[in-house]
Structure formats: C-alpha cells, structure tokens
Amino acid sequence: MDEDYDYFQELRDFLGGTFHQDISSPEQALDEYINEANKECLLFTIRYCDEFLTSNRTKQEKENYIQTNAEIYFPAIGLTPLIWLNNVVEQIKEAVKLK
Template identity: 60%
Template sequence: MNDHQAFEEVADFLAGTFHQDMGSPEQALADFIVENTKECLEFTLESLLVFMRTNTTEKEKEDFIKSYAEIYFPAMGLTPLEWLENVIGQLKEAVKTK
C-alpha cells in the first residue's frame, strides 16, 4: 500500500466511523470492531500504520485527522495523534482476539 492509498483508507475509516451521529468515539470504535471481519480490521490497521509512518509532519497528520473525525480532542485530553495511537493499539488487540 502506498502513502496515497493509506491516506484515502484512513480518511474513509475516520469519516465513516467517527461521524456526527456516533454516540461516543469509544462506542464508535467498539462498534467498528464488532461489525467488521478480522481481514477488514487488519486492512484498516495496516492503513493506519502506513499513515503514521509517512513523512508528513505531525501537524499535517493532526489536521488530517481533525478534518475527517468528528471528535473534540481537547475534551478527551489527547492530541489527535495520541488518540489515533490508542485506536491503533485497540485494533491490534482486536485482531488478536477475532
């Protein structure tokens, strides 16, 4: 997967999962994990890992995350990148148990 594909996949994941109609970010992620196959979780995880490894600056990554995820990060006490790292960790655990 190249960087461009990863950005497209991450945008789809963020916008499709963390939108204005979700109950909470935590519940939205839990629902995503339950509703999708192990293969889908692995693909999403790989896209997120490629996104995190790109040469894009932290600010650009954070702006990208904020533009697609309907989350108010200051209320969570996390930066968008810290939050995404937590999401990655939860997806890694979910892949192990699916």
C-alpha cells in the same frame, strides 16, 4: 485487498465513516467498528493507519488530517489526534487477537 490502494483515502473513509457527528462517543464508535468488521478488515485498517502514522508528513499535517476527517472534539477527550489514533490502532490490534 488491492496493493494499489491509497492509505490516505482509506484513512479518510475510516475516520469519516466511523467517527462522524452521529456517534454517541468515540469509544462506542470504535467498539461498533471492531464488532462489525471481520479480521481481514481490521488488519487492513491497522495497515493503512500505520502507513499514515509512519509517513513523512509532518506532525501538524497528520494532526490536521485526523481532525478534519474525524468528528471528535479532541480537547474533550484529553488527547491529541495523533495519540488518539495510535490508541485506536492499539485497540484494533488487541481485537484482532480475539477474532
């Protein structure tokens, strides 16, 4: 993986490519992503998600970015976009341990 990547672009691609309008549920989409991705890809996903989550952007900017790029209706799942993304990262970290 190239050191000159843009974590913002990578996150947009991950959210839009995984959590799009044709999914059955966010949980199923994440399960499919985890099952199809290799360990290196999962580690890279964790890396750019963590960079985004710890960036200097405001909480509102982060929430808006997640909402704009993931086709998820957050009130229906009972989570804010940031809590949801943190949960996604934790699930991917757990999956890496099993790969």
